[in-house]
Amino acid sequence: MKYIRMIPVGLLGIAAGAAQAQSSVTLYGVIDQGLSYTSNSGGGNQWSMAGGVLQSSRWGVRGSEDLGGGLKTIFLLESGFDGSTGKFTQGGLLFGRRAFVGLSDARLGTLTLGRQYDEVVDYPGMFSDRAFGGGYLAAHPGDIDNFNNAYRTNNSIKYQSANYSGLRFGGMYSLGGVAGELTRNQSWSIGAGYDHGPLSVAAAYMNVRNPNVSFFGNSTTGTPSANAANVSSPVYSGFASARTYQVIAAGGTYRLGAATVGATYSNIQFSHLGDTAESGVNPSGYTGSAHFNNAEINLQYQFTPAFSVTAAYDYMxxxxxxxxxxxxxxxxxxxxxxxxxxxxxxxxxxxIIGVYQHASGTDSSNHPAVAAINGLTASTTDAQSTVHVGIRHRF
Known part of the structure; x- marks a missing residue:
């Protein structure tokens, strides 16, 4: 990371006076690029260049101002980009990854407002293979539980506690912004984690109202269509008419010398299907609720300080x-x-990352389930595999 005292106005479009007022400003980033082979991408084998697989490519600015007595003002602006084309990701939003400002106290914790990650991402999501070595390709099918933070939360108020002898906790609430309907489009989440010696554990809960618009839609374009499913994965795109989306999740790791063993569990529910004013989002005429149970186990082994191998199995x-x-x-x-x-x-x-997925039964589109590795075009059969070789540089 490059440490700087002020950011040029022409580069970042912020006032020079505001930049100079910061006690510190850090410009940072990641670029991750590589080559991929997929066995069945919409019906054919595919060779392609892909970016942000192990870690999403991004650049950002974070800063703080010391207000005295342990209190600081903090801010973060983070933009995702595709290194293959140079375009913005997150639907083209300038700061689509995160954008927030708030206050931080070493004893009381941190309160921030803006576009942020939910507590499922912050707590149990950190124990899945996508965070260790598998990147977004190893995320749970369709990133259905948001462990891979495919979706951000707009209009959110977020609190994160300080670290109390290994215990951390937090909560977030997102305002729906609909006049006369306090709960429409709202979301909230809570989470907690504990670290003690070789053991780390965490749990979280998230609840989203009208998720097709408020979560799956707003997370990318910022101005979602209210008349179409905003999820492309057949794993759950057919459940866009749900009134409520919720995730209950837990995870943890245990370190044994050079090895780290991890596990996660998540229960995902799309409830009150068909209970929405949107048109065209329930072609199968679903009613009631759809539930998913997901369990993952992973193992990382650090052969040398520079070389590690990770393996994971996920069942949903x-x-x-x-x-x-x-x-x-x-x-x-x-x-x-x-x-x-x-x-x-x-x-x-x-x-290098390799992923294989097999599907069976009937998926949310009410058709025979096809394999759909996260981030890829779904297979036309029940199996799909991919291999990706990449290079990552952080600055």
Whole structure:
């Protein structure tokens, strides 16, 4: 990371006076690029260049101002980009990854306002393979539980506690902003984590109202369509008519010398299907609720300070759900991931990731389930595999 005292006005579009007022400002970033092979991408084998696989490419600015007595003003502006094309990610938003300002106290914690991560991302999401070595390819099918932070939360008020002898906790509330309907489009989440010696554990809960617009839609374009599903993955795109989306999740790791063993569990629910004023989002005529249970186990081994290997297995089972044509029996997904990483320095590393997924049953589109590795075009069959080789540089 490069440490600077002030940011040029022309580069960042912020007032010079505001930049000079900061006690410190840090410009940072990541660029991650590589080559991928996918066995079945919409029906054919595909070779492609892909970016942000191990870690999303980004640049950002963070800063703080010391207000005295342990209190600081803090801010963060973070923009995602595709290194293959140079375009913005997150639907083209300038600061689509995160944008917030707030106050931080070493004893009382931190309060921030803006576009931020939910507590599922901050707590149990950090124990899944996507955070260790598998990147977004190893995320749970469709990133259904948001462990891979595919979706951000707009208009949010977030509190994160200080670290109390290894215990941390936090909560977030997002205002819906709909006149006369306090709970429409709102979301909230809570989480907690504890670290003690080799053991780390965490749990979180998230609840989102009208998720097709407030969460899956607003997270990318900022101005979502209210008449179409804002999720492309067949794993759960058919459940866009849900009134409420909720995630209950837990995870942890245990370090044994050079090895780290991790596990996560999440229960995902799309409830009150069909209970929405939007049109065109419930073609299967679903009613009731759809549930998913997801369990992952992973293992990372640090052979040397520079070289590590990670393996993970994920299992997800969907419940049956009533539709206009009968009962959808749900889908089952098995996924395995293997990755290796070698660091040339603290800032530059090369890596390889391989993922295989198999699907069975009936998916949310009310058709035979097809494999759909996260971030890729879904397969036309029940199996899909991909291999990615990349290089990452952090600055």
């Amino acid at each position: 089972k969907g419940s049956s759900v009533a539709s206009a044509t009968g009962v959808n029996g749900g889908a089952t997904y098995h996924q395995g991931a293997l990755s290796a990483d070698y660091a040339f320095s603290k800032n530059t590393d090369v890596y």
